[in-house]
Amino acid sequence: MSEAPWLIPLSPLIAFAINGSLGPRYLKRATGIVGSLGILASFLLTIGLWLDLPKEDSQREYILYRWLESGSLRIDIGFTLDELTVVMLLVVTGVSFLIHVYSNAYMDHDNSFARFFTWLPLFVFSMIMLVMANNFLSLFVFWEMVGVCSYFLIGFWHNRDSANNAAMKAFITNRVGDFGFAAGIFLIFWNFGTVNYSEVHGAIGTITNGAATTIALLLFIGAMGKSAQFPLHIWLPDAMEGPTPVSALIHAATMVTAGIFMVGRNIPIFEAGGVSLIVIGGIGAFTALFAATIAVTQTDIKRVLAYSTVSQLGLMFLALGSGAYVAALFHLATHAFFKALLFLGSGSVIHSMQNEQNMHEYGGLKSKLPWTYATYVIGGLALSAIFPLAGFWSKDEILAGAFFRGASSNGDVLFLLFWIMGLTASLLTAFYTFRMIHLTFHGMPRNRALYDHAHESPWLMILPLVLLAVLSIAAGIGLGFPPEHGIIHDYLHHVIHSKHFELTGDSTIIVSLAIISTAIALIGVMAASSIYQRGRPRPEAMGKLFPALYTLSYKKYYVDELVEILVIKSSKAAGFVLWAIDAKLVDGMVNLLGWLIKAFSSIGRRVQTGQVQNYVLIMATGLVVSLGIIMVMQ
Amino acid sequence: MADYLNSYLFIGAILFTLGAFGVLVRRNIIVVLLSVELMLQGVNLSLGAFSTFYHDMGGYMLVLLSLAIAAAEAVVGLAILVALSRHVDEFYVDRLKSLRW
Structure with missing residues (x-):
């Protein structure tokens, strides 16, 4: 596969072309099959690339053709073939395929079925090109392309004003980030005379610390926009106006992780950029805590998940800032699995409750939706980082990384503060996750009419849920055990390694850190259970306890x-x-x-x-x- | 011949003046066009007279040229008239002023 990596993005592109041209008139429902097959082909080809990854550094860049040439600027359409690309491609194409399958059933009643399956493969194509790019300009072009697809899909139901507004909000907020990102790329070209990754990384020592810091911070502004970090997070919760599979695919599992990926891809720049890693860690930790406190009081099930995504992305940035790069990408992968699972599960609930998204109208759905319930709890446990599910391994590594960065002799004491913020965020994560589960599935039904009509979703929707649930259980221990030396660590070691940070300690500290984070997660789970589980859950219970704080959180700190x-x-x-x-x-x-x-x-x-x-x-x-x-x- | 030159020129001048007078005072467009032709013929007459006087055929060549051009000009002018007649009822130059500022 390393001889023809362009086949990987090609198959979703073909699916897009077929569905876009023939879909509305001739293919109709068959567009779903075309789209799913296109992504499946891509996934299988990615496995081929995984097995056949070139070992020599010289073969790790595949140039398809020269795209443009102007003065000293030469841009190729090329692909980086390394372990990071493979990990990202496996996550993107794998999760995308499951979501495509799910969408076949979820979108079944929609009149614009073909349009949905036109934009979705285009999005996957753009995302594949984004992660495979070998230079900043291609990265930027496809960075914008995924933004455009996101815009189309958020505003998919374009006869709703709220959907159109949300789409514009997402697009415009991202422009703010892209402004910084573009400026960063200009500065890279100005300083290095090239925008190719390997050439830039090779020459990183030739520029001053100040220039490197400026570039790193500008690039990070772009990442903040795409990955919804404070204060550019405001678009992500509104993006939930799109169909639920879109929320799962674009606004939880793949596109929003582009910022994490971009930082991970360019670690040499960020390490050269002095203070920039501390800024990244700080903004990540703050966003993690900030978004988690908002998620605690939201009543719309998809908004809870949206703020949870913002919070988890913050944790990934905290990991990047701490120098625990592999932990960030590990969490990116596990988060993609369990957050896609939770979103698809919420989609299943919404589907059965006739598009009602307010958790106040749910309750007692456990017996009505047994499969959804079982997989949702698995996803919830993984998100809460309960041992031994996927989220535990990756989140624990993030927090350990922050702790060691703060505690080590040449580290930054600030990171101890970030570590505590991350811990608090995990506590709240466990709390709001189980609040959501109790409100949705336990207790008494609060809306009889909807409850009586509820029914389990078709198997085409359950199957992806089950597969994702298996991944949510197994991905952590399978990839990340033993900590710091799991499969994913060894695999990514060649591409991503810190030149500066040694984030390890003796095993007692590692184990006690793991125990602390598990204990905190369990406290969160139990607190939610004690408030919401006993008898008939009263959603307003929290509001009565601290009315001022409740309102502040419910109104999302009035950021909007x-x-x-x-x-x-x-x-x-x-x-x-x-x-x-x-x-x-x-x-x-x-x-x-x-x-x-x-x-x-x-x-x-x-x-x-x-x-x-x-x-x-x-x-x-x-x-x-x-x-x-x-x-x-x- | 020299004695008659003045009479030819005199008649030419009369024709030209009559034509110019017609162009200036007549209101009917057809008559105005006729008067333009009259002026032209006055000039042509003078040219012919000079040509004979100086034994130089250049003058007659010029007359032939101007006749050809006059014929072409008359064609264009009449064509405009025909087109105009489809839009207006009165062929009076003082009425046709809708193209001014």
Whole structure:
């Protein structure tokens, strides 16, 4: 497979072309099969690449063709064939395939079935190209492409205003990040004269610390936008307006991890960039805690999961900032499994409850949706990082990494604070996860009418859930055991290794850290159970305890309102001023000029009577006068 | 021949003046066009007279040229008239002024 890696992105692209051209009129429901097969082919080819990965460094870059050449800028369409690419491709294509299968059933009643299966393979194509890119410009192009696909899919139900607004919000918020990202790429070209990864990484020692820091921070702004880090996180919860499989695929499992991937791919830049890793760790830790506190009070099941995703992405950035790079990518993979599982599970619930997303209307669905319930609890346990599920191994490694970074002799004490923030976030994670499970599946049904109609989803939806549940159980211990030396660590060791940080300690500390994080997760689970499980769960129980805090969290710390005032209102005001200058002053001057000319010419134009004979008379008179003058002169 | 030159020129000048007068004062477009032709013939007559006087065929060549052009001009002018007649009822130059400012 290493001879023709372009086959991997090609098959989703073909699926997109077929579904886009023939889908609406001829294929209709068959577009789902075409799309799923396209992704399956891609997944199988990725396995081929995995087994046949070139060992020599020189063969690890595959150039397809030269894309553009301008001055000293040369950009190839090329692929990086290394372990990081393979891990990302396996996650992206594997999860995408399961979600495509699931969507066949979930979208069954939708009139725009073919349109859905047009954008979804295009998204997968863009994401594959993004992770396989061998230079920053290709990365940026496909970074934007996944953004565009995300825009189309968030606004999929375009007859809803809320969906259109959410799509625009996602797009515009991402532009803020992309501005930084593009500036970072410009600076890279300015400093290195190339945008190729390996050339840039090789020359990283030649630039000053300040330049490297600037580049790293600008690139991180891009990652903040795509991976929804504070304060650019506001688009992700609103993106839940899209169909649930889209939320699972794009806004939980794959696209939002592009920021993590980008930082992981460019570790040499970030390590050279001095303070940038501390900034990344700080923003990650803060976002993890911040989003977790919001998730605690949300009532819309998909919003809980959305804030949970923001929080988990924050933890991944905390890992990157700490120097525990493999832990970040490990968590990226396990999170993709269990968060896709939870989203698809919530989709199954929403599907059976006739599109009701408010958890206040749920309750007691355990007996109605046994498969969904079982897999959802597995996903919830994995998200809460309960031993021995997938989330435990990866999250524990993140927290251990932060701890060691803070505690080691050449480390940063700040990271101890970040570690505590991460621990608190895990506590809240376990709490809101089980709050969600209790509200949805346990207790008494709160809406009889919906409850009576609820029914288990078709097997096409259950099958992906079961497979993802298996992965959520097994991926952690299978890939990450023993800690720091699991399969994924050895595999990624060639590509991702820290030049600066030694994040290990003796086994007593490692085990006690694991016990601490498990204990904290268990406290969260039990707290949620004691509040919500006993008898008939009362969703408002928390609100009564701390009304002010509850409101603050429920209103998402008023970030949206702040953005509304600080950014939108002020932009509108500035826009109004500029409009007034343009419309009144600039246009006024031009209009004044026109008006003056018109006024003067209203005198002059009296000469033009429109009477042909007048003109002839004037001509004749002129001729006579001219001739007369000539004769007199002689 | 020299004695008659002045009479030819005189008649040419009369024709030209009559034509110019017609162009200036007549309101009917057809008559105006006829008057333009009259002016042209006045000039042609003078050219012919000079040509004979100086024994130089250049003058007659010029007359032939101007006749050809006049014929072409008359074609265009009449074509415009025909087109105009489909839009207006009155062929009076002082009425046709809608193209001014």
